[in-house]
Amino acid sequence: MPFKAVVGAQWGDEGKGKIIDYLAAQAALVIRYQGGANAGHTVVNEFGEFKLHLVPSGICFPGVDCLIGPGVVVEPGALLEEVAALEQAGIRTDRLWLAERAHLVMPWHVLLDRLEEEARGGRRIGTTGRGIGPAYAAKAARRGLQVADLADRDWLARRVADALAEVNPVLRGAYGHPGLDAADVVEQYWGFGRALGDRVIDSLPLVRRALTRDLPALLEGQLGVLRDLDWGTYPFVTSSSPLAGGAAAGAGVPPWAIQTVVGVCKAYTTAVGEGPFPTEDTGPLADELRRRGREFGATTGRPRRCGWFDGVAARYAVEVGGVTRLALTKLDVLDEFPVVKVCTGYRIGGQTVGTVPPLRLLQGAEPVFEELPGWQVPTTGARRWEDLPSRAQALVRRIAALAGAPVSLVSVGAERSATFSLPPAGQGRRPG
Ligand code: IMP
Numbered sequence: 001m002p003f004k005a006v007v008g009a010q011w012g013d014e015g016k017g018k019i020i021d022y023l024a025a026q027a028a029l030v031i032r033y034q035g036g037a038n039a040g041h042t043v044v045n046e047f048g049e050f051k052l053h054l055v056p057s058g059i060c061f062p063g064v065d066c067l068i069g070p071g072v073v074v075e076p077g078a079l080l081e082e083v084a085a086l087e088q089a090g091i092r093t094d095r096l097w098l099a100e101r102a103h104l105v106m107p108w109h110v111l112l113d114r115l116e117e118e119a120r121g122g123r124r125i126g127t128t129g130r131g132i133g134p135a136y137a138a139k140a141a142r143r144g145l146q147v148a149d150l151a152d153r154d155w156l157a158r159r160v161a162d163a164l165a166e167v168n169p170v171l172r173g174a175y176g177h178p179g180l181d182a183a184d185v186v187e188q189y190w191g192f193g194r195a196l197g198d199r200v201i202d203s204l205p206l207v208r209r210a211l212t213r214d215l216p217a218l219l220e221g222q223l224g225v226l227r228d229l230d231w232g233t234y235p236f237v238t239s240s241s242p243l244a245g246g247a248a249a250g251a252g253v254p255p256w257a258i259q260t261v262v263g264v265c266k267a268y269t270t271a272v273g274e275g276p277f278p279t280e281d282t283g284p285l286a287d288e289l290r291r292r293g294r295e296f297g298a299t300t301g302r303p304r305r306c307g308w309f310d311g312v313a314a315r316y317a318v319e320v321g322g323v324t325r326l327a328l329t330k331l332d333v334l335d336e337f338p339v340v341k342v343c344t345g346y347r348i349g350g351q352t353v354g355t356v357p358p359l360r361l362l363q364g365a366e367p368v369f370e371e372l373p374g375w376q377v378p379t380t381g382a383r384r385w386e387d388l389p390s391r392a393q394a395l396v397r398r399i400a401a402l403a404g405a406p407v408s409l410v411s412v413g414a415e416r417s418a419t420f421s422l423p424p425a426g427q428g429r430r431p432g
Helices: 016-026 076-088 107-123 132-140 147-151 153-175 182-199 204-212 244-251 284-293 311-321 390-403
Strands: 003-008 029-032 041-045 048-052 065-068 096-099 217-224 258-266 268-271 305-310 325-329 339-348 351-353 366-373 407-411 419-421
Touching: 003 016, 003 244, 003 311, 016 041, 016 217, 016 258, 016 325, 016 407, 016 419, 029 204, 048 076, 076 182, 096 182, 107 132, 107 153, 147 153, 147 182, 153 182, 217 244, 244 258, 258 268, 258 311, 258 390, 268 284, 284 305, 305 311, 305 366, 311 339, 311 390, 325 390, 339 390, 366 390, 390 407
Parallel strands: 003 217, 003 258, 029 065, 029 217, 065 096, 258 325, 305 339, 325 407
Antiparallel strands: 041 048, 268 305, 339 351, 339 366, 407 419
16 A cells, blocks of 8 residues: 655654655645644745645645544634635645544633743743644543534534633633633634535545555654654653654554655754754854754744754654655755764763663763765755765765665755655665
């Protein structure tokens, strides 16, 4: 079964949108399987430049079904705005579907996200403020609302009243907020339900059709392995699972159907939000990477933290994320550096380790760097492996070896044509 998962192999913002947009030319179905409007997948193609937050990155291909899967948490107002912007740019959205089992981000989730962050003070996580954590918390606590609840006004009113009976006392008692009015919320969300109309579907037949007809399908993750709820730099993580394992549950696809897992990583490292980031630079190197890579959050506009490529985090992401091949993005950002570094280990408590430990140890990790000579010629025009200078090829090979997976795609620019595939020979160990 040709299901391919595309997962972030770092801390998010690796360029998954661009890679999905590239791969979607051969796909019949693209499913977003987790996260919410905290995503900021940037896609640049013949229609222009788009920041997709909820809509799967295959949307620019008219023949592709795009499903927002059951594992996603959906802010319906944000989704409708995104759809309107796409339509305005001439992109058809009549094959955009929303799984009825997906959970809704409610106004109190957004409110709680911000109030909880404020209350954390110095211990804040640096969330996107889109209500993601509280929406998943409500889902796990079994008081969430599903997209299906929008279909019947009385039912919706009961679900909202039940939720607010628990939430309003918290808003009032813990945060001095007056609380939310159930009637207002019902009015607003009933309107959203009407506007979403028959995009809301049972997602199983779509997946079943792809499986039985052997149609190529992509599973689109949000964020990266290092922000996974179980395997990320907890508690500085998101509240869902960006792993390929999370793709099976979040998209409603049997695990055996996922045969390829493309791990997307940049030729350096970035992160938005708080938490450990062993190769982070806070001096001129970070400024340079941020400037050349235009490293500002697509959802929040926050400047991204930047540093050299982290081979330890990448190998860990390959292992737990189930990555079978890598897509290496933004290689061109390193074009002018006389020397390029990669992290090959962490020094923790006097020892060198090659894995990502839990927070208590990771927070003191010092990166061990290896230096490679820079190539100092532009690569933005490269369209084949042979077009890359040999020193850039050497970095790609070193990254593959450190991460333990072959690099099968490289991108050297934002537009679709700046991504190309690599010959399979000898860049790294292919797991399994
Ligand atoms: P949340 O997903 O908004 O709860 O944020 C949890 C963590 O994930 C924070 O460190 C955020 O900065 C980070 N995060 C969430 N979404 C993105 C994204 O699309 N790119 C990069 N970081 C993100």
